[in-house]
Amino acid sequence: MSDPLKNQFDLAILGAGPGGLSAAARAAQRGMSHVLLEAADKHANTVQQYQRRKHVMAEPSLLPLRSDIAFAAGRREGILEEWQEGIRRGNINVRYRAEAVRITGGRGAFQIALKGGDVIHAKNIILAPSKTPSDSPSTTASSS
Numbered sequence: 001m002s003d004p005l006k007n008q009f010d011l012a013i014l015g016a017g018p019g020g021l022s023a024a025a026r027a028a029q030r031g032m033s034h035v036l037l038e039a040a041d042k043h044a045n046t047v048q049q050y051q052r053r054k055h056v057m058a059e060p061s062l063l064p065l066r067s068d069i070a071f072a073a074g075r076r077e078g079i080l081e082e083w084q085e086g087i088r089r090g091n092i093n094v095r096y097r098a099e100a101v102r103i104t105g106g107r108g109a110f111q112i113a114l115k116g117g118d119v120i121h122a123k124n125i126i127l128a129p130s131k132t133p134s135d136s137p138s139t140t141a142s143s144s
Contacts, residue, residue: 010034010122011125012034012122014128015129017128025092037098037112038096043080069086098114
């Protein structure tokens with residue numbers, strides 16, 4: 001039987017693209033227990049699928065950056081390597097192949113059901129998927 005405490009966090013972030021990476025880095029900076037859930041087997045799955053050497057605009061243009069991970073324009077390979085190093089340096093807790101299929105509960109007590117059967121418990125969640133809303137997990141959240 002698995003340890004239920006390993007699946008309890010202050011913050012769960014769905015999606016390991018630029019937004020999710022930034023949120024997870026900030027949570028780690030602040031010492032929050034967190035998990036960054038990514039359905040694919042690598043971070044930034046959308047960027048991973050770009051053609052080799054493609055120029056990527058990865059920096060936020062409207063929002064101030066609040067994380068230690070570098071977000072700057074550059075070649076696909078360089079950006080992905082920098083983000084991977086940021087994950088390592090920042091002690092970001094990432095779970096790959098962790099596709100969320102359902103979110104229930106409400107503030108302070110969310111449950112995120114994963115495709116493999118695990119359930120993540122989190123006080124707060126951030127949705128940062130690169131998918132369209134119709135592809136996102138179903139939600140049944142209370143209004144509390």
